[in-house]
Amino acid sequence: MKHAYTWAAIWAIIVASTAGDVLLARAMKQVGDVGELRRRRGLLVVIANTIRNPNFILGVAAMAVAFYSLLFGLSWGDVSLIAPASASLTFVANAFAAKLFLHEKVDRRRWMAALLVAGGVCLMAL
Amino acid sequence: MTLRKYLVLAGVTVFGAAGDAMLSRGMKEVGNIAPHHVSELILAILNPWVAIGVLLLLAFFASYMTALSWADLTYVLPATSLGYVVLALVAKFMLHEDVTTARWLGILMISAGVGLVAGGPSKTETERSDPPADMAECVAEAAGRGVEG
Numbered sequence: 001m002k003h004a005y006t007w008a009a010i011w012a013i014i015v016a017s018t019a020g021d022v023l024l025a026r027a028m029k030q031v032g033d034v035g036e037l038r039r040r041r042g043l044l045v046v047i048a049n050t051i052r053n054p055n056f057i058l059g060v061a062a063m064a065v066a067f068y069s070l071l072f073g074l075s076w077g078d079v080s081l082i083a084p085a086s087a088s089l090t091f092v093a094n095a096f097a098a099k100l101f102l103h104e105k106v107d108r109r110r111w112m113a114a115l116l117v118a119g120g121v122c123l124m125a126l
Numbered sequence: 127m128t129l130r131k132y133l134v135l136a137g138v139t140v141f142g143a144a145g146d147a148m149l150s151r152g153m154k155e156v157g158n159i160a161p162h163h164v165s166e167l168i169l170a171i172l173n174p175w176v177a178i179g180v181l182l183l184l185a186f187f188a189s190y191m192t193a194l195s196w197a198d199l200t201y202v203l204p205a206t207s208l209g210y211v212v213l214a215l216v217a218k219f220m221l222h223e224d225v226t227t228a229r230w231l232g233i234l235m236i237s238a239g240v241g242l243v244a245g246g247p248s249k250t251e252t253e254r255s256d257p258p259a260d261m262a263e264c265v266a267e268a269a270g271r272g273v274e275g
Contacts, residue, residue, distance in 0.1 A: 005161070021199055028194035035130065035196070050191065067183075071149070071167050075159040079150035084210070091203060098199045105250035110200050113239040117207045120235030123228045124210050 002076050009073025013086040016066035018093040022101050023059030029102075030055065084125035088118035127248055131196065135205045137189035141182050143209030148179030197248040204240040211236055 031037065031049050038046050050056055073082045095114040099106040106114075152175030159166045170176050193202045211233045217223040 021203070024191065025194045025199040025202075028191055031195055033196045034192045037195075068164075068167055071153060071170055072159060072161075072164070074150060074153040075156065075167075079146070079153075083146060083150075087207065087210075091207070094203055095200055102199060104198045104200050106200055107246075107250075109242050109246050113204055113242040114200070116235045116239030116242070117204050120232040120237075120239065121207055121210060123232030123235065124214065125232075 006073055006077030006082065009069045009076065010082055010086045010089075012069035013066050013073065013082075014089045014093055016062050016069060017086070017090050018097050020059045020062030020066055021090075021094055022097045023055045023062060025098070025102055027053040027056035027059055080125050084121045088121035091118045091121070131193075131248075134189050134192050135202070138186060138193055138202065138205045139208045139212060141186035141189060142206050143212050145179045145182035145186050146209070147213060148175050148182060150179075152176035152179055198250055201243055201246075201248045204236075204243045207236050208240055 027050070028034070030053055031046070034046055034050075037049070070082065070086070073086075091114050095106050095111060098104040104110075152173040153170065155175065156166075156170045156173050159170070171180060190202065190206075193205070214225055214229055214233055218225045
C-alpha cells in the first residue's frame with residue numbers, strides 16, 4: 001500500500017496545486033501590482049482586496065488540499081521522490097493551464113523551460 | 127524588472143526550499159499516518175519542525191502572491207524550482223554531502239530553464255485586455271478555444 005498511497009498523494013498534489021496556482025495567479029492579476037497598490041493605498045487595502053477575492057479563496061482552498069496531500073504523502077514516502085515528482089509534473093500541467101485559463105503566451109521558450117525544469121527536477125530525485 | 131522584484135523572486139526561492147526541508151524533517155519525526163487517521167495530519171502542526179516549516183511557507187506564500195501580481199505564472203514558477211538547486215548547493219558546500227552527476231545535470235537543466243524564462247518578458251497576458259471575472263466563464267471560453275483549434 002505504501003507505493004499506492006505515495007502515488008495517490010503525488011497525483012492529488014499535482015491536480016490541487018495546478019488548480020490553486022491558476023486561481024491564485026488570476027486573483028493577483030485582478031488585485032493588480034501589489035507594490036504599486038501598497039504605495040498608493042497602504043498595506044491594509046492590499047490585504048483586504050486580496051483576501052476578499054473569490055479566486056483567492058478558492059485558490060487557497062486548493063492549496064490547502066495540496067498541502068495536506070503533501071503531508072500525507074511525506075508520512076508514507078520519501079521527500080526525494082514526492083517533492084520532485086509532484087513538482088516536475090506540476091510544471092508541465094501549469095504550462096498547459098496558464099495558456100488555457102490565464103491566456104499567458106506560453107511560447108517555445110517557455111515550453112522548453114517547463115520541460116527543462118521538469119526534467120531537471122526529476123534528475124535531482126535520482 | 128527592478129531590484130525589488132528580483133528580491134521578491136529570491137524570497138520565493140529561498141523560503142519555499144527552506145520550508146519544504148523543515149516540513150520533511152518534521153514529518154519524518156511524526157511518522158506514517160494511515161488514511162483512516164487523517165485527522166492526525168492536523169496535529170502534525172504541533173511538531174516544532176513542521177511549525178517552522180509552515181511559518182517559512184507562509185513567507186513563501188506572501189512573496190509568491192506578490193510576484194504573481196506583476197508577473198506571469200509561467201514566469202514565477204521556474205523560480206520556485208531554483209530552490210532545489212539551492213538545497214543541493216547547501217548540501218554540497220555546507221554539509222559536504224556528495225552530489226551525484228545526475229543531480230549536477232538536474233541543476234544545469236533547472237538553471238537553463240530558469241535562465242530561458244528570465245531572459246524573456248515577465249508578463250505576456252496581452253491576448254485580451256479584460257480578464258474574465260470568474261473561473262466558470264474562463265473554463266467555458268477555454269473549452270470554446272479548444273474546439274476552434
